[in-house]
Amino acid sequence: MRWLLASAALVAVFAGLLRWRRPTWYWLAFGAAFATLRVLVRYSSVMDACGLTVPSPRWRLTVARMANRPIPEPRAPRIRRLRPTRTGLVIRLGLRPGQDAFDVAASCDRLRHSFGMYGVTSREIRSGVVELRMTGYDVLKRVHLPADAERTTMKVPVALREDGAVHYRDYRTAPHALTIGATKSGKSVYQRNLVAELASQDVALVGIDCKQGVELFPLARRFSALADSPDTAADLLDALIAHMEDVYQLIRAEQRITADTPDADIAADIWDLPDHLRPAPVVVLVDEVAELALFSTKDEEKRRDRIITALARLAQLGRAAGIYLEICGQRFGSELGKGITMLRAQLSVRTAHRVNDETSAAMAFGDIAPDAALATIQIPGTSPGLAVTGDASGGWARVRTPHTSLRTAVNACNKYAHLTPVLPGLAAFRPTVEPSVPLAKIPAPAPAESPATA
Known part of the structure; x- marks a missing residue:
């Protein structure tokens, strides 16, 4: 038990140090897994609290009444894809009939608070599909462009x-x-x-x-x-x-x-x-x-x-x-x-x-x-x-x-x-630039004559 507690304390200290000095490494090692679990567990309740749910279709309500079953709960947008990145999470949502991409964009600040993320932005991919980009930390605090950034002609x-x-x-x-x-x-x-x-x-x-x-x-x-x-x-x-x-x-x-x-x-x-x-x-x-x-x-x-x-x-x-x-x-x-x-x-x-x-x-x-x-x-x-x-x-x-x-x-x-x-x-x-001369080839200035030798 002592070794277990000591190991947990060491991991916690290492994670805290990593989060302070290398937030990207911390996110890839710990933050992404915790954030993904948090989003999946809270998803339905958060969407309901943010007003991003719609009632179930009428045919389901009719079947529930005829079968004397509980009324189906309101439905949230479907998660089509959830992908961790080096800075956060990217979630692609499929909207239900009656939902609008503007409603999701207006709720970004509430989603940020509810999911415990640093920032949330949304954009409409196509009709009925919205992409949420969530950042897990302040990516603009220490900026480093990824080495695999696209570089093409112009x-x-x-x-x-x-x-x-x-x-x-x-x-x-x-x-x-x-x-x-x-x-x-x-x-x-x-x-x-x-x-x-x-x-x-x-x-x-x-x-x-x-x-x-x-x-x-x-x-x-x-x-x-x-x-x-x-x-x-x-x-x-x-x-x-x-x-x-x-x-x-x-x-x-x-x-x-x-x-x-x-x-x-x-x-x-x-x-x-x-x-x-x-x-x-x-x-x-x-x-x-x-x-x-x-x-x-x-x-x-x-x-x-x-x-x-x-x-x-x-x-x-x-x-x-x-x-x-x-x-x-x-x-x-x-x-x-x-x-x-x-x-x-x-x-x-x-x-x-x-x-x-x-x-x-x-x-x-x-x-x-x-x-x-x-x-x-x-x-x-x-x-x-x-x-x-x-x-x-x-x-x-x-x-x-x-x-x-x-x-x-x-x-x-x-x-x-x-x-x-x-x-x-x-x-x-065209600018004319003199070729650079190594310091070793620059002649040292002649020493000034002292009054005694002049």
Whole structure:
């Protein structure tokens, strides 16, 4: 008995330590089994208490009365599948006639409390089938992307969602994006993580960093073009528009619209071209868009109109040519001048980190998801990297980017520097990086002469 008690105490201490230091390991070792048992035992009573049951069919009630048997109890949604994951449980429910997916979504907070989970979200898979994703712990406290996260052409993982799923940036589905956030909110880390993930793909990276290049120039070995001032940015954007027009001419020449060509083979964008003809897609990263829109003189105003017009043209026409925009800034509203709201309307993916006022959140989500704007202003300053992301469909979720140090991003860019495409139209903006010299080969400075030997 003593050995049994000692072993139980040791296991309890080990489990507590594991839950504190490695919550994922604790969940896989202990939490998932306990949570599954708890859900199965409490399921019927919890569904009844949350109002997610329906009366039995009339024919069953009639048979019970005729056979003088007890009246059947109300029926809860059927559990079609229950699957543990590394962050929680995924339960697929089959709704009974008369039940609605909205009722399940409205009861998520009560289900979270009743099942003893950290969070519960729901989504409708198809008519009559709802999926509940339950998280067993705070997955956004220590973010680590799973090693088996999907990485395909122009689709990279950038963050972890609050339901434990991986948040992807899919350029072919949503070509252009806007990211806003206050200083030290994690906006730069989000951009840095995006560059590190794209570095291993056959894609041309083009950067505009008006802070004299302090954010993007350390990653210059993987960039096909970089601009560090508004004047250079204006010329670079004009060169991008010329590149876009050249790509369209290539698509026109290879459209294959003859009568004997199947419809599926007709080219309408670069992804319909053969591999040997397809130009490299281009991702344009703008670090601080406000620096491109501010002006104080007439000449700067002309430059500003030129820049905003070029960005708007790329946003409207660039997708088919394989040009995608990633625009970052602290604010992105109409006070930046004409053309800004037209440009913002083309940026379908919105990501907002911590902001300093409600107006900044409304600039990102006011026209697509007002609830997301309310969630944005509730992000605490003690959680850098925490953000709210949404799209034009109105759906949104809380995400957090794993911390990627600048050294990690630089190492990734240096490792895949040989994949940097050479774009002839942007050759003038190709950053020149001096080869790194090992510390052992750097000559030591000559010792200064002392007054006695001088």
